[in-house]
Amino acid sequence: MNYPTKKLKSILAFSFMICFAFQSFAASWNVPEDQKTRNSYIKFDASTASQGEAIYNANCLSCHGDPGKGNNLKSLNPIPPELSSVGSQNLTDGELLYILNTGRAVMPSFKNSLSEEKMWHVISYLRGFNKNYVQTLSSFDPSKSKLVKLVANFDKAKNAFLIVAYANEKNGKKALVGSEVSLFVKRRFGNLQIDKTLKTDGSGQAEIVFPNDIPGNKTGELEVIVKLFDLNYGEVQTTSRLAIGVPTNKPGLNEQRAIWNVLEKAPYWILFLYSLGVISFLIFILYILNNLRKFRISGNK
Amino acid sequence: MIENNQKSNKNTRREFLQNLGIVGVGSLLAGSAFFAARKYDSKKTAADRVKVLTAENKLVEIEKSAITEVEKTPATQLTYLQKQGRDGIAGSRFVMVIDLSKCQNARKCMSACQNAHHLRPEQHHINVLKMQETETTQPYYMPKPCQHCDNPPCVAVCPVDATFKRQDGIVLIDNERCIGCRFCIAACPYSARVFNWQEPLNAQADEGLVYNVELNVPQKKGTISKCLFSADRVREGKLPYCVSACPNGVYYFGDENEDVVTNGTTKESFRFKKLIADNAGYTLMPELGTKPRVYYLPPKGKSYPFQEKDREEAAEHLPI
Numbered sequence: 001m002n003y004p005t006k007k008l009k010s011i012l013a014f015s016f017m018i019c020f021a022f023q024s025f026a027a028s029w030n031v032p033e034d035q036k037t038r039n040s041y042i043k044f045d046a047s048t049a050s051q052g053e054a055i056y057n058a059n060c061l062s063c064h065g066d067p068g069k070g071n072n073l074k075s076l077n078p079i080p081p082e083l084s085s086v087g088s089q090n091l092t093d094g095e096l097l098y099i100l101n102t103g104r105a106v107m108p109s110f111k112n113s114l115s116e117e118k119m120w121h122v123i124s125y126l127r128g129f130n131k132n133y134v135q136t137l138s139s140f141d142p143s144k145s146k147l148v149k150l151v152a153n154f155d156k157a158k159n160a161f162l163i164v165a166y167a168n169e170k171n172g173k174k175a176l177v178g179s180e181v182s183l184f185v186k187r188r189f190g191n192l193q194i195d196k197t198l199k200t201d202g203s204g205q206a207e208i209v210f211p212n213d214i215p216g217n218k219t220g221e222l223e224v225i226v227k228l229f230d231l232n233y234g235e236v237q238t239t240s241r242l243a244i245g246v247p248t249n250k251p252g253l254n255e256q257r258a259i260w261n262v263l264e265k266a267p268y269w270i271l272f273l274y275s276l277g278v279i280s281f282l283i284f285i286l287y288i289l290n291n292l293r294k295f296r297i298s299g300n301k
Numbered sequence: 302m303i304e305n306n307q308k309s310n311k312n313t314r315r316e317f318l319q320n321l322g323i324v325g326v327g328s329l330l331a332g333s334a335f336f337a338a339r340k341y342d343s344k345k346t347a348a349d350r351v352k353v354l355t356a357e358n359k360l361v362e363i364e365k366s367a368i369t370e371v372e373k374t375p376a377t378q379l380t381y382l383q384k385q386g387r388d389g390i391a392g393s394r395f396v397m398v399i400d401l402s403k404c405q406n407a408r409k410c411m412s413a414c415q416n417a418h419h420l421r422p423e424q425h426h427i428n429v430l431k432m433q434e435t436e437t438t439q440p441y442y443m444p445k446p447c448q449h450c451d452n453p454p455c456v457a458v459c460p461v462d463a464t465f466k467r468q469d470g471i472v473l474i475d476n477e478r479c480i481g482c483r484f485c486i487a488a489c490p491y492s493a494r495v496f497n498w499q500e501p502l503n504a505q506a507d508e509g510l511v512y513n514v515e516l517n518v519p520q521k522k523g524t525i526s527k528c529l530f531s532a533d534r535v536r537e538g539k540l541p542y543c544v545s546a547c548p549n550g551v552y553y554f555g556d557e558n559e560d561v562v563t564n565g566t567t568k569e570s571f572r573f574k575k576l577i578a579d580n581a582g583y584t585l586m587p588e589l590g591t592k593p594r595v596y597y598l599p600p601k602g603k604s605y606p607f608q609e610k611d612r613e614e615a616a617e618h619l620p621i
Contacts, residue, residue, distance in 0.1 A: 062407060062548040076405070076605055103567070106605070108550045112568035188393070188556050189540050190563035192570040215560050217392075248558055252468025253394060253451055260457035260466065 031098045034231065038094035039138035042117065044124035052125030055118055059110065067129045076106055084129035093136075096123050112190065116235070145234040148176065152183075152226040154242055160209045165200055165228050165236075175204030179230035183208045186223035186239075200228075216245020357381065358511055383475060386514030386532065389467030394594075395530055396470070397446070397544070398553035398562050398576060401600035404429065404442040405549050406611065413546030418526065419503045419518050424495045426528035427543050431607075431615035440607045440615045441600035444551065446543065447472060447493035447528035448585060448593035455485035455494065464525070470557075470594050471530045475514050479524035486525065490589055494527045530554075540565050557594075 042048060060083075065071035067084035081088050091099075100119045103109030110119065127133045147167045155162055161183055165176040179200045184191035192214075198206045216222045222245040227237045257267045350362050358381055406429055414426045426446060433440040449472050456464050456472060463478035464485055474485075474494075486494045500522050501507070507519035515532035531541030539545070544552040544565030555562035555573060563570045576582065577596055584593040607615075 059548075062409065075608070106549070108564075108567040109569065110567070113566075185561075187559050187561040187563070187570055188538055189554060190561075190568050190570040192561045192572070213560075215558060249392075250394065250558055252389070252391065253470045254466050254468050258452065258457075260453055262462065262465075 029095065029099060029104070031095045035098045036092055036094045038092075038097060038231070039136045040093055040120040040123065041138045041140040041142060042120045042124070043137060044120075044127055044135050048121050048124040049128045050125075051118075052121035052123070055114065055122050056125050059114070060122070063106070067126060078105070080107065083126050088126070089130040089133070093123055093127075096126070140232070140234070142234050144232065145236050148228065148230070148233050148236045150226060150228050150236050150238050152224070152238060152240065154210070154224075154244060158207075158209075159212060160207050161224075161226070163200070163206045163208065163226055163228075165204045165206075165230075167233060175202075176200055176228070176230050176233065177202055177204060179204075179228050179233070181206045181208070182227050183210070184225040184227065185214055185245075186225060191225060210244060212246075214245045215248040216243065218247060218249045219243055220245045220247040354380075380511070382511065383477065383514050385536075386473060386475070387465065387467065389469040389471060389532075390536060391468060392558060393469040394557040395449070395535060396555060396557045396562065396573060397449075397530070397541075397595045398573070398582065398598060399444055399595065400551050400553070400580075400598040401441055401443055402598065402603050403549045403551045404444060404600075405605045406431075406442045406608070407548055409546040409548055410444055410543035410552070413542040414528075417531070417542040418516065418529075419501060419507060419520055420495070420526065421499070421502050424497075424526065426493075426495070426526070431611045433612070433615040433619060436616075436619060439600070439603070440612050441603065442607075442611075443597070443600075444543075445491065445493070445585075446595060447530075448491050448591065448595045449528075449530055451592035451594065452590055454488040454490065454589075454591060458484040458488040460484065464527075467532075469535075471532050471535075472527075473514060473529055473532060474517065474525050474527050476517060476521040476524045476526070477512055477514075479521075481523040481525070483525070490586055490591065491593075494525050497522050497524055497526060 063073045063076065063080040064083050065073065065080075067082065070082055072080050072082050083089075097116070097119055099107070100110045100114065100122065102111070114122075127135070144167075147169065149166055149168060151164045153162050153164075154160075163181050163183075165179060165181070167174045167176060177200055180197050181200055182197040183194040185194060194210060194214075195208050198208060200206045214222060220243045221241055222243075223239060223241055224244075225237055225239050227235065229235050254261055254265070257265050259267060259270065349365050351365050351368065352360055352362050353368075354360055408429055410427055411425060411429060414420070415422065415424070418426060420426065428445050430443045430445055431440060432443045449470055451466075451470065453464075453466055453472050456466050459465075460482060461478055461480055463476075463480070464472065464474045466472050481496070483496060486492075486496060497520055501520035504519070504522075510519050512519060513533060515529060515536065517526050517529060520526055531539075531543070534541055540554050540563065541552075544554045547565050550564050550566035552565045553562035553571065553573075553576065554565065555570070557573060560573050561570050562573045562576060576598075580598040580601075582596045582598050584596055587593075
């Protein structure tokens with residue numbers, strides 16, 4: 001008697017959870033339509049899944065847990081979803097890619113740490129937990145990016161980069177309209193994005209204002225990277241070295257005289273007091289020795 | 302003619318005997334010399350050969366007679382790694398920013414650090430503390446590495462110049478110089494240093510490794526160990542072990558001279574001064590004048606709860 005009610009309860013709870021999961025997914029991620037319908041150009045197979053598993057274990061496992069085992073970190077708010085669940089698997093490939101790219105609240109963005117290829121590998125791994133999944137391959141050809149010509153010229157008067165992008169198609173030049181353009185400055189541990197990611201206008205152009213307070217090297221040189229992403233042509237980037245930064249030549253942090261520094265860089269007052277102490281002590285000893293000598297002489301007399 | 306012939310014959314025999322004598326004595330001499338040389342060579346074993354460490358840190362064996370003394374310079378006295386470790390990276394001033402609002406006590410930073418520096422589980426270069434300022438305020442987690450002060454009290458008290466500050470701001474300890482007096486532990490207001498009371502964790506496995514002052518490996522019993530800002534990784538242009546291990550985007554690391562810090566999780570870069578100004582960044586115990594190179598962003602708008610067991614532990618430290 002007790003058993004069926006328990007079962008019913010659990011079924012009810014489960015179906016409620018599924019509905020809840022659907023709702024939370026639908027409500028929270030505002031994926032743009034053109035991103036939603038994106039598909040992978042990489043065919044998902046065992047090799048892409050195993051590569052994806054390694055990436056998943058390094059980057060996602062600590063919060064989302066092992067797919068299918070339900071060991072996701074439930075202390076977080078919102079709770080990171082179990083990725084083999086129906087709610088997660090109902091998302092399109094494009095939506096998953098968008099989520100990986102943007103991140104939200106507790107979930108970090110992987111835009112800078114994973115390439116698009118690696119993200120597809122992770123998605124390939126996750127799709128392995130969905131038996132009903134059938135991949136729709138995208139007709140995108142990554143070699144098309146070779147056709148793209150990306151030119152970035154620095155305009156000194158405007159203090160801005162004028163970026164022009166076009167593709168050398170068989171039937172002549174074609175301006176890339178509505179492609180994402182972003183400007184970066186190379187730094188020691190990562191690239192600093194300047195301004196926001198812009199979209200190219202009708203003539204395939206974009207203008208990004210460059211701030212005048214970016215520190216460069218001793219001569220003010222900077223390595224500037226321009227990245228372009230187009231849904232049809234993929235990712236293209238150009239790099240150039242320009243003297244548009246603030247010349248920076250700060251002394252080392254152990255240059256100054258300080259009590260903690262090496263002996264040659266001890267503060268002058270310490271050197272002075274120490275030498276004064278040693279010299280006065282020596283003078284004192286000489287004075288005593290001289291007095292002892294005088295005693296001896298007077299005693300001998 | 303006959304007489305001549307006889308004479309020549311006679312001469313030949315005499316000459317022959319003469320030559321035979323010369324050759325015989327000669328070969329005898331040569332043989333004995335060879336024998337003596339062989340004997341000398343075989344006798345000359347460990348005592349006549351000596352192991353020498355080259356400037357490139359290679360152990361070679363040469364004969365004692367081949368040694369010529371080289372005038373000592375500071376460069377040859379120190380091993381290559383020690384010299385490199387003392388010099389630091391020119392033109393940089395490394396800085397770390399810790400965002401307390403993101404820390405969830407995942408402790409990946411601690412395990413990555415302990416793995417890299419071969420530390421025992423109870424030894425921490427970086428430690429995640431449970432903090433509660435007053436009874437009414439919210440508790441939070443606070444990772445605490447060495448602050449790499451610009452005015453380091455630990456360096457001032459070291460009697461043997463074992464701990465030092467580099468031009469790029471990193472404070473390191475040379476375990477080969479450290480005498481284990483622990484003055485620096487007493488001087489550090491942040492309790493950032495640990496002492497190797499016992500034989501280090503991987504003592505046997507690490508035997509024979511060349512000591513790297515930028516990694517503190519192999520660790521040495523009876524000496525100090527401390528957070529190194531992962532000087533070996535930074536030299537390669539990589540983020541420190543703890544920074545890149547964090548799954549929650551707590552850590553930012555970068556070069557103050559470049560005015561940029563990079564998040565270890567998202568690899569996203571931000572202007573350092575703007576990040577500090579916009580989020581009310583602060584340093585620990587600024588009243589001491591130690592000028593730390595580690596900045597904290599306050600635990601504002603946390604999106605995770607504090608664990609109940611941790612709350613009890615944090616409350617233990619509240620002032621009565």
